[in-house]
Amino acid sequence: MDPRTQQQDTDGRGEDRALSPEAAAARTDAQWRQVLNPLEYQVLRQAGTERPHTGEYVDTTTEGVYECRACGAELFRSETKFAAHCGWPSFFAPLAEDRVRYIEDTTMGMKRVEVRCATCDSHLGHVFEGEGYGTPTDLRYCMNSVSLRLVPAEGAAGSDATV
Template identity: 55%
Template structure:
């Protein structure tokens, strides 16, 4: 569905809190992060698809997942160019590129330019922002 524009999913804060665990809510709605090596999927080696925990949109494939050594699930590319949106993040006296779900605007993590070929990118995602669907 590359190139297709979808309407953003919008819910009230109360609806998000009802639909997500406290950890998921903190990461996705409050732009939080889990501690390294503590969240789900950082060491998952099974084949499948990683979906947004808040809306279910397919975001990343196990085919692009790699062990970055950081303690978070890392990918060198999203499933589709339009699966995620990128935003300038200047929190904590740093400038980074935030990654959000393009469908529901959930915070997923950050992307860095120190990843492997073929893209050279490292999409460093919070496991609590993802659900894994095994092949």
């Protein structure tokens, strides 16, 4: 079976979206390599980090929903995105707590909390607390743009203003 056909086309644009948790869990490493480009694979499946200030969503203010690029699960809303000026898109909360899962990360000589997609277990980024950004949650979800796909709200297409 072609792994690309395991996702349902729900947006009318021919893009793969809405991969079920069962289909995500059944996907082999070889299948992930088929459906993700090399950078997406390195970040999403190997917990890499894209270079700062290079991601497509760092400065966008387009309204909509940010999905997991690997499986299409809805993860963040544009209303929770804020300008942290850290080089990666930042949000103060996920769409719902059950959309993400957290893992203690002690790599690179520091203690951090990794954020993964709860549906397909792909690496999204890290969450930091108490940095003084003045957000409602005092959290900064520092996400890799390559881990996300923005689905613009109705009428928001083309309104890619920057922060």
